[in-house]
Structures are given as structure tokens and as C-alpha cells.
Amino acid sequence: MKVTGYRSLTTQHDWGRLIGDVNGVMAGPRTDVHVLILETDDGLEGVGIGAHGDINRVFGAVEGEDPRAVSVLYDRMLARVFKNGHNGATFGAIGAIDMALWDLKAKAIGEPLWRTLGGRDRFVPGYASGLDIALDDDDLVALYERFTDRGFCAAKLKGGRDLDHDLRRLEAVRDVLRRNTTRPALMFDANESWHRSQAVRFVTALEQRVDLTWIEEPVRRWDAAGLASVRRGVRAAVATGENLTGLEQYRPLLDADAVDIVQAGNVWGITHFLRVAAVAHGRDLPVSPVAHHANPLAHAAAAVPNHLTSEVQDLVAPIGLHVDQEFQDGGIVLGDEPGLGIRVDEEWIQQAQAADPPAATAGPHVRPARAGLRLVPEPDAGREEP
Template identity: 85%
Template sequence: MKVTGYRSLTTAHDWGRPIGDANGVMPGPHTDVHVLILETDGGLEGVGLGAHGDIDRVFGAVEGEDPRAVPALYDRMIDRVFKTGHSGATFGAIGAIDMALWDLKAKAAGEPLWRTLGGRDRFVPGYASGLDIALDDDALVGLYERFADRGFSAGKLKGGRDLGHDLRRLEALRDVLGRNSAHPALMFDANESWNRSQAVRFVSALERVVDLAWIEEPVRRWDAAGLAAVRRGIRAGVATGENLTGLEQYRPLLDADAVDVVQVGNVWGITHFLRVAAVAHGRDLPVSPVAYHANPVAHAAVAVPNHLAFEVQDLSAPIGLEVDQEFQDGGIVLGDEPGLGIRVDEEHIRAVRAADPPAATAGPHVRPGRAGLRLVPDGPRPDGAQPVGAHRDSAYQDDAHRDGRAGVPARSR
């Protein structure tokens, strides 16, 4: 069996609600989902998910090769771009190909990938996470009640802009998940929107009221000293790693003793997850995958000894994809369909795509200009008025950089 070519499709996920984080909110309830299909001369096809715009830089490393040699082909792709670098979009393409190769390997064996990887149990412990910063209180409770109906007793909120607002929502989440546990696990994600002193102040204030299992990405992903400082200043654990693209990017954080929960993005592939999990295990640290559509890395999570919990962001699949998994007992129950268990209806995807334009690139994917530089939180003013800049991407007037007072917070004038 040899890899002969590939096809790319773009479908969408309909969240049915606003989604976003401290950096912004998507302009609509849809997000793009990129699908890669690897073709072989034996008729089998492998499915990978995630943006892969740089695929032509690395596809030559797998073309004509037996797809079952996945780890070797992964290294071959990395080596193909070793001079120019493999981060960013290139690492995304490597991840999508890697997923498709593992899908092919398991399909060739006639078994689900979790079996191929040595998993003993098809159940993947998880936690609920709704990309929920734009939801009002009632919608937030309604969303997590649906997760609670599936047995979830752990959940993660997006926040970091308004302390009072976030405290109220964390207490509501605790009450909802309390249906399934006397001590539900609460996590909080700031999405790199703070500096280290902001993070310690904000989290310390939260911890006076609620018990947090971890704070996620309190500062920039590469800031080993900052993450270590936050870790020393709070009770909660520090979780990070979803945006790191390669083992070498984890090394400074691990050496600085800056991480309690090592996270891995689904979109970076199966092999990357397995290697990060092994490195984390060598330091007695747990690993936790950050969710992506169809949760492909869940198949690998059951095969490592230090998997903690898998993020579940939604209970439905993208348009045109059928996924052989269920959500029960607070986690993911993997099925028996060979490979990743993802079926792609290409005709349906093309028909829907033709009638619906691509989703806009905005919201949480674009970092605000003043992220990490706010002196005053974005909560409501004592007079009840909207904070300055409430309808922009930060709490600062854009014209501060045009009227001779660049860098001066609008509310401190």
C-alpha cells in the first residue's frame, strides 16, 4: 500500500450559539473545519482534520510511501523542512497528514485506532468546555446542563476580563456540575490575555470564593518565567501547551517547573501527542488534550498512562462528518469502526459549502492590540455605564495612539 495523493475539503461546525474567549467573539455561530483525505493505491483512504494550507511543503515526504510507517514518516516530514522550520501552518499540515496516516494504519488492520495504539479501555475521561464567554447567565447554565445530562462533573470557563462576572459564572457552573459530584472540578482559561502580575491578582481573587483545579494559559505560551511565577503565586495548577508546536517548545517550560498540566492540541496530530505524553510522563506530569472537532486524539489518550482529562467543547459533529463516538458518564466512549471512525460525506459538504461562504477570520483567532496591557479590568463602571472601548477589542481608546498620548490608558486621563 502506497500513498498516492490527497483531497482537501472545508466544512463547518454549527455551534448554535456565540463562541469566543477573552480575545474576542466569533462574528457568527459557525467555524471552518478543514478535512484532509489521503489516497492510496490500495483503495483505502485516511482522514485527517485541521488546517493544512502548507501541505505541499511536506507531502513529498509521504508520497509513494507505505502509510503504516507512521512515526518514521512523521520524522521524514519534520526533516523535510528542518532548515525553514516546522512551526505554525507547516506543523498543522504535518498534524493533519499524521492523523490520516494513523487512520490508514488502523483501517488496514481492520480495527479502531485506539486498539491499534494499545488502548485497553474505550472510555476517555473528559471535561466540559463551551467556548462560552459570550453567553449570558441563563444560556451558560443551559449549555452546561446539557453536559451535566451526559454525566460531566468537570468544566472549564473562558474569562479574564471581569472578575465579578467570572465569579458569578464559576459559581453557577459549580452548581450545575454539582448534580454529578459533591466536588466538581472547575477550570478557568484566560487564553494568554494577562501578564504575570495580572494573573496572580485575578486568580487569587477567584480562589477566595471558588476552588480551581487549574488556570489555563494565564500568560503567553512561551513565557516560562512568567508561567513559573504564576504557578508560585496561586493555589491552582497551571495548564498550558495547546499552541506549542514541537517537543523543543515544551523544554523551557518543563525545565522552569512552570507547568502542572501539560496540554496538547488535537490539530497537531497523533504522533505529537504520544511524544509529548511520554516526555510529560517522564516528569510525573499529567497530559490533557485540548479539543478539536471529532476529538481524534481521544484514540491516543486511552493508550498513555498519564492522561488526565479530555476537553469536550460540543456534543455534535461538523456538517458532513459522522463520528463513531458517544458522550456518556462524563467522557467520550469510542466506537469499533476501523481507524478514527470518521465518515466524510463529500457531496453534502460541497453542497453546503457552495451555499454558505467561509467563516470570517476574527474573534478569538486575532489577538487584541492591548492584550496583557490593561491596568483596569473591563467590568462595568460604578455609574453603570459601559467601559471605555467596550465595543472595541480592548478597554483602551484606539485614538490614544493618534492624539499625542500614545500608551496612556483612556480611563486614567
Template identity: 70%
Template sequence: MKVTGYRSLVTSHDWGRPVGDVNGVVASGVTDVPILILETDGGLEGVGLGQHADIARVFGAVEGQDPRAAPALYDSMLSHVFKSGHAGLTYGAVAAIDMALWDLKAKMADEPLWRTLGAADRFVRGYASGLCYGLDDDGFAALYARFAERGFSAAKIKGGRDLARDIRRLKHVRTIMAGNSVAPALMLDVNESWNCKQAVRHLAEIEAAGIDLTWIEEPVRRWDTHGLAAVSRAARCAVATGENLTGLEQFAPLLDARAVDVVQAGSVWGITHFQRVAIAAHVR
């Protein structure tokens, strides 16, 4: 079976409420979902999600190829755009194709992707989180109460601009999740909105307020190796980051400097990327 073509679609996700983080809120609650469909000469189609505006630049690396070679084709795509770089929209296209190739690989094996990837079952522990920055206090409480009703015992909230508000909401969500656990896991995601000194000071205040964070997510800019390492040394909680990094070369400095405790790989960057980042984290 060979890859022969592609189709690009855009659908929308209506969240039914404002969604966003400290960097911006979509008041309408409607966000675009770009979808890539890879076509084959055998009739199967592979689906990939994520921005792929540069698909025409990248597709030549996989056209006519067997989708079962997904990891090798991932490297072929990176080589194909090597001179002009693979960041931004180009990396999004690489990732969407990669995701669709893995979808085809699983379909050709007539099994779900989690089994193709070697998992024993389809269960993954999750925490509740919902781009909640733009909600007022009542809306925030109602959202996490619904999550708790579904059995969640851990929550990650969005914050970063107003520390008093963040502390109040962390305490509130802890109370909500306490119905499912005597020790709910709490995470705070500030989406790179602090500098290093702010992060150290704010985390000390959060700890002084009696809140035991599981992790602080993206406390400083994603590329600030020294800042992330300083925050990790100063705080009791773990430092999580990486969802916006593209390529192992961007993770390496953070891993080498012990600047990240929870290594995150954004789902929209593809399956091969996720596997390689996971292995790099595992060996450390």
C-alpha cells in the first residue's frame, strides 16, 4: 500500500463557554480543528490532527511510500525541509502527516493505535483541565464540579496574572476534588507568563498558603534553561514544560541541565515525536 494524496479539512469545536489561558481567551468558545486525511492506493485513509498549512512543502517526502515505515518517513520529512527549517507551520505539517501515517499503520494491522504502539490496554490516568482562565468564579467551580462528577481526582487550572486569584482557585478546586480523593493532585499552568524571580517568589507564596502543587507548568519561557533549572531547585513541586518544543534538539538542553521534571510533548506534534521525547525522558 502506498500514500497517493491528501485532503485538508477544517471543522470546529464549540466548547460552549469562553476558553483560553493567560495569553488570550476566545470569548465565543469556538475553535478551529484542522484535519489532514492521507489517501492510499489501497482505499484506506489515515487521519491526522493539527495545523498543516505547509503540507505541500512536506508531502513529497511521503508520496508513493509505504505508511508502515512511519518513523523512517518522519526523518525523511525533516530531511526534505532541512535547509529552510522545520519549525512553526512546517513542523505542524510534518506532525499531521506523521499522525496520519501511524493511523494507517494501525489500520493496516487491523488494530487500534494503542496496541500498535505496544500498550497493554487503552487506559491512561488523566487529570481534569479545561482552558478555564476566562471563566468567572462561578463558571470555574461549575466546570470542575462536572469533572469531579465524572470521577476525576486531579486537576490542572490556568493562571499566571493574579496570584491571589490563583491561590483562591487552587483551594477551591482542591475542595471540589476532595470528594474523590483524600489528597487530590493539583497543578497550575501559567503558560510562560512569569520570569524566574517571579516564579520562585510566587511558588513560595503558594506553598505558604498550604497548597501542595504536584507541578507548576511552563513557569518561564520554554527556552529558558537556566530559569527553569532555578525554579526546579527552588520549588518543592515539579517543573513541567515542553509541549511547545519541536524536535529533540530543543529538549536536550533542558534535560542536560535538569531543568524539567515532567517532560511534556504536545499531541499535535505527532506520534514519532512523542515516542522519541518519551525515550529521551525515560533514560534520565
């Protein structure tokens, strides 16, 4: 079996709500979902999920190769871009190809990827995370009631601008989760919007009323000294790592003893997660995947010894994707369909050339002008500079 080509599709996810974080909110309730399909000479096809606009930089490393050699092919892709680097969009393309290669490897032997990777239990513990900063209090409660109906006992909220606002929402979600447990796990995500002193000040105030399990990305992803400072200054664990694009980027954080919960983004692929999990395990640290459409890392999470919990952002799949998993008992229940269990209905999806979306002028992927510089709420902090 040889990789012969690929197709790129773009579908959408209908969230049924606006999503975002402290940095901004998406313009509408639907967002693009990029789908990569790797083709082989025997007709078997592998599916990867995630933006892959830089695919032509790395596809030559896998073209004509047996996809079952996925670990070696991952390193071939990294080597292919040795001089120019593999960060950002290129790492996303590597991640999408890597998912599709693992999908092919498991499909070739007719079993779900979680079994191919050595998993024993199809259940992956999870936590609810509704990307919820745009919701009013009533809609926030309604959203987490739906998660609670599926057995979730833990939730992560977005915030970081207004202490009173965030306390009210954390307490409201805590009360909802108490249907399932007397001690819900509450996490809080500041999405790199603070500096270290602001983070300690804000989190310390939250902890006077709420028992936080972890604080996520309190400062910039690469700020090892800042993360270590926050970790020393608060009771909550510090979680970070979803935006680190390469195993080497974890080293300074781990060496600085700056992280308690090691995270990895679903969009960066299966091999990246497995390697991050192994490095974290060597430090006796738990690992936690940050979600993306179809939760592909759940298969790998089922096979590593230090998986803590996986983020679940929604209870439905993107348009045109049929995903063999369910949400029950506060987690992800993986199915038995071969590979990642993702079937693509191309009649529902208009085929388009893979490309990164144009740079947004606002939203959660654009850093506000005053991020990291606030000590008190600033209503106009997200406004663009003239």
C-alpha cells in the first residue's frame, strides 16, 4: 500500500451558539472545519481533521510511501522543513497528515485506532468546555445542563477580564454540575491574556470563593518563568501546552517546573500527542488533550498511562462527518469502526482547495491590544488600535 495523493474538503461545524474566549468572539455560530483525505493505491483512504494549508511543503515526505510506517513518516515530514521550521501552519499540515496515516494504519488491519495503539478501555474521561464567553448567564446554564445530562462532572470556563462576572458564572456552572457530584472540578482558561502578576492577583481572588482545579494558559505559552511564578502563587494547578508546536517547545517549561497539567492540541496529530505524553510521563505529570472536531486524540488518550481528562467542546459532529463515538458518563465512548471512526459524506460537503482562512480582524485568534497589560477591567480593551 502506497500513498498516492490527497483531497481537501471544507465543511462547517454548527455550534448553535457564538463561541470565543477573552481575546474575542467568532462572528457567527458556524466555523470552518478542514478535512484531509489521503488516497492510496489500493483504494483505502485515511481521514485527518484540521487546517492544512501548508500541505505541499510536507506531502512529498509521504507520497509513494507505505502509510503504515507512520512514526518514521512523521519524522520525515519534520526533516523535510528542517531549515525553514515546522511551526504554525506547517505543523498543522503535519498533524492532519499524521492523523490520516494513523487512520490508514488501523483501517488496514480492520480495527479502531484505540486498539491499534494498545488501548484496553474504550471510555476516555472528559470535561465539558463550551467556549462559552459570549453566552449570557441563562444560556451558559442551559449549555452545561446539556453536558451534565451526559454525566459530566467537570467543566472549563473562559474568562479573565471581569472578576465579578467570572465568579458568578463559575458558581452557576458549579451548581449545575452538583447534580452529578458533590465536588465538581472547575477549570478556568485565560487564553494567554494576562501577565504573571495579574494572573496571580486574579486567580487568588477567584480562589477565595471557588475551588479551581486548574488555571489554563494564564500567560504566554513560551513564558516558562512566568508560568512558574503563577504556579508558585496560586493553589490551582497550571495547565498549558495546546499551542506548543513541537516537542522541543515543552523543554523549557518542564525544566522550569512551570506546568502541572501538560496539554497538547488535537490539531497537531497523534504522534505529537504520544510523544508529549511520554515526556510528561517521564516527569510524573498527567497529560490532557485540548479538543478539536471529532476528538481524534481520544484514541491515543485511551492508550497512554498518564491521561487525565480530555476536553469536550460540543456534543454534535461537524456537518457531513459521522463520528463513531458517544458522550456518556462524563466522557467519550469510542466505537468499533476501523481507524478514527470518521466517515465523510462528500455529498454534503463542497470540495474546496485546502488553504488557511484569511486572517481575522477580530475573534479569539487575534490578540487584543491591551492583553497582558490590564490590572483592572477595561471595557474597551479588545478594541483595535487606530
